[in-house]
Amino acid sequence: MRNLSKKILLIGTMALFLFACKKNKSADPKPDTPLDPGAGESENITRVALYLTNQSTSKIDTVEWKDVDGDGIGNPPVIDSLILLPNTTYNVQLKIFDDTKNPADTISHEVEEEADNHIFHYTFTPKTANGLLVTTSILDKDKLSPALPLGLNFDLTTNQNSGEGSFEVVLRHFGPGLAKTTNPSDGEEDLKIAFPTKVEILQK
């Protein structure tokens, strides 16, 4: 029986070496050569662009929301104003970018591929109630059945009034266990930004 003690000790000690000493891979970065924050971020939204095509003139405008140094760090975001004409319909393409990657990563492609789990909601809130109305109508759909709207492509229509307001873009994401709905409070927020908006007759 004394041998039993010895045997178990021997076998066990050898087995131990199979599990132990598996750490510290040489490929790991060194503490004194740190990574650039942001470079490692897997999904970093730094820019949201709206490409607006005026349906009557075919003129194309680009409006951007930019926060190059990342969420909540460094400088505040730079936000363009959305300048619209009254009584006009624009076809809008929305794109989301990660500029920390080189070349810039177009995150909206991923949203498109995962259309069944994403939906955009657009809301316009006028600064003062003066009859100004900006409405949206989503054109693209996901692959669910029945198909639900996605929102990377939509029509934006103004009425005859001019004025100011805020145009809010919200992307909702439906993770595992959540079924996609059109209810604006369902899912979780992936993106929520707002563009200051002006509807005015352009001075020539």
Place this chain on the structure above:
Amino acid sequence: MSFLGATAQPICHLKIKGIVLDGETNQPFEGVSVFLKEFNVGTVSDAKGRFELSKLCEGEHEVVYSFLGYKTYVAKYKLTEETVYDRVLLHTDTCVLESVTIYGIKAENQATYTTAVLDGKSLEKTRGLSLADALKELPGVEVYRTGTSIAKPVIHGMYGNRVLMLNAGLRQEGQQWGNEHAPEIDPFVSDKLAVIKGASVVRYGSDAIAGVVVVEPRKMPLERGVFGEMNLVGMGNNRQGTASAILEGKLGEKIPLQWRFQGTYKKAGNAKTPQYYLANTGFEEKNFSYSLAYNKKWFESNLFYSQFNTTLGIFSGAHIGSLADLQTAINRTRPAVTSHFSYDIQRPFQHVEHELVRLKLAAKIYALGKVGLQLGRQFNDRSEFDLLRSSQANLRKDNPQLQFKLTTHSVDAYFEHKPVAKLNGSFGVAYIRQSNVWQGRFLIPNFISNAYGIFATEKWVHRKFEAELGIRYDQKNIDVYTNGNGLVQKTPHFFSQTVATIALAYMLRENLTLRADFGTTWRPPTVNELYSKGLHHGAAAIENGNPTIRPEKAYKAVVSLENRGEKYKSSLVFYYNHIQDYIYLKPDLLLVQTTRGAFPSFTYSQINARFFGTDAMTDFQLTKAFQLIWKGAVVLARNETENQYVPFVPPFRYSGTLRYSPHFNQFLKKHQAYVGVSCARVEKQHRVPENADYMPPPPAYTLFGAEMGADIVFGKYTVVCSLEINNLFDVSYRDYMNRFRYFNDEMGRNVVFRMKMPLTFRY
């Protein structure tokens, strides 16, 4: 028992035989005085440590074992018909590094510092739980949770960086600063968990603002042969299965080599509240440890290796993208994410590995005392896997969004001098080097830190009075490495502090000890407090570090009264802790625009704070059959600088257990059968700062439980079994100390079955 003696002639030819061993080396101990208390007679152990007391009568006898420089050990023997054989270990009065607590507790009344210990049956009742949940059994210890599977211990109202954990004699070095980072320690490694609540013990160094958790591996086997123990735990609610086994042995006298293998496997599925399952709350844990000890009379060596590996699911319903999501979740009565039972763990989840190696060496220098050296290495690898949005999910499946690797090397050296005129003392030096590397999303920067400490303690014992004095100096350098657009910048930080403690203990009468500890401790700021930056997704807040933060300094006073009687055990602890430059996240009262809407921003700031309160417990054997256990804790915390409350302090809580062990039936008595009921009440936390939380604290709640157990004997083997039902009435409630209280209720009814089996191969 006495009526037996009255009717029958007493038997007076009985013997107590045994062997005395040196507790440090396990070698036979010659010359130990073995003294029979009631008759004032005794003997001395021989060269092989053996002793014999003969011509004893039936009944109870108290034997005192003593040797100069060693702790006196008193044992009680109940003699009936046979000779009693005992194996006695004597421990030096000046102890090895970690044994101040461990052996101090062993020798019952010898701990100068206020300490609470969980062992024996009380510890067995917590098998299968995490370390924090097991420690919660001790009065004055609470838990701070993230969901159902992540728990951190809270001592006297504080947690995280302010609780020092000693794992196998080493300071546990994981990423303790994170609220959702549970300690990487397997409680099965130990048969005794201790919490030192007194003013910090200088031997352990900085950070013990609230207290010290001590997890020491079991003692090595003393007898030759192979021994083992198997623990099995099943839990109904989340269908958790836990199996933990120990196999240990000792080789022959020629090679006094002791060894042990220990392993634990845990697997749990989704937890269930009374109304719904919590999606993705399963976890899996694989731990093992290995010890090897080689002891000679003048020399000791001990190698300990352990690995802790866990994969923890994070409740899917607690994943929020923005402040608006948080508000929506709070307004819901039940989470939007529906679920069913499953063992599947999906994103978001954490995977944490912790590896620890320790080599302990000590040598006796007979004329002087003892020198010791402890070398340690710890490696902590924490990966956090968030939800994936991209279509490249498959490509990135194995990649975490966030990863930290922390490597810690430590060296401790000490010298314990021989007792000089009732003075026992030691001095020592400590060195710790750490390096941290992050990958993925930025949260805290890389750093390399070097810390040096030097300490001295002296303990004076005079009859029933004991005084211990300690002084220590520490300094710590942290070099932080950051990268801004390809430019690496190194920022050095330097912190230093001298601390001192004094602890007094007075034995009022046998088993009743009054203790008072006073002391200062400190805590240098951690890297997250200095440099964290950006959106903390889990907390829906932007957290900003503050590189100008100074160390925290605490002044703590603890007074305690402890009774360790056979029928009546109790402890009463009062404490007052004043913390200068207490570091906390202060709301900036401003919203920062991000791509996910506006988030409130917080910056690490410093205030003066005070924590004071009391905790108490009684364990009272009412009659032979009934046992009543009661405990309660009150913590009050105040932000003195801003004259308001400190957030996330546990509310008042108290609990009681009434246990009945049938005495009328010899069979049930012999098998230690019992049944019990328990009740726990947690009050609402009214003492919270105004406008500093997204939701008011949840209401008070009361939970009931039931338990039963017995020892089942199979031939030579005794299997200890118990059945326990927690949250008996399946009450829905939320707890203020759970970070997920915004999202979901706590776990519902849980039926727990435990079994402990010895495995013995004697020869």
